[in-house]
Amino acid sequence: MNQDQVNGVWEQFRGKAKQVWGELTDDDFMKAEGSTDRLYGIIQQRFGDTKEAIKAKLDKLKLP
Secondary structure (H helix, E strand, O other): OOHHHHHHHHHHHHHHHHHHOOOOOHHHHHHHOOOHHHHHHHHHHHHOOOHHHHHHHHHOOOOO
C-alpha cells in the first residue's frame, strides 16, 4: 500500500469515527497523527469506550 492509499484509508476512518462520535474535533485527529491506536486512546479518554467497543462500533460502519 502506498502513502496515498494509506492517507485515503485514514480519511475514510476519520469520517466513520466522526459519524459515531460526532464530538470529535479536527484537533483530536491532529493529535492522533494518522494513527488509529492513538485515536482509540483519544476516544477512550473522551467517551470512556473500551478499545473493543470502539472497534465494534466502527466495524458496524464497514471500514475498508
